[in-house]
Amino acid sequence: MAAQHITLDIPEKILLAEKTDALAFGRELRVLAAVKLFEMGRLSSGRASELAGMSRVEFLLSLNRYNVFPLASELHDLERDHASSH
Template identity: 70%
Template structure:
């Protein structure tokens, strides 16, 4: 799998406030991006898990931490079928 590198600048004050290092913060930002892109339907759970750098099951289990329901898209489809 080919990878692309993206660089973002994080102020030191943010890292200090979060009591973390750049590497840990970067992993958290990737996870947050993956969760949000999954939540809004931009990425499947499998692709979001790839972005977050974790297995799909682990990604799906992590969604509760962000109060994101893993089957929201399927639920919306089911509800739409009855309207």
């Protein structure tokens, strides 16, 4: 799938305050955007995981870190996928 590039101007002071570099901060912004768009119902967990740059299972497991919780049907899928991998 083709990707579009979006450029954001991030003040140097933000990177210094966050003790990070532009690349790491950009990756974090992608995850944060994916989590928020998923939470708002604007992206499915599959699409949000693509935006975050991780697998769907990894994305669903990471939601707890942001106090966002998957829907019951996604938890069922996650449990099923986890059980079948063992």
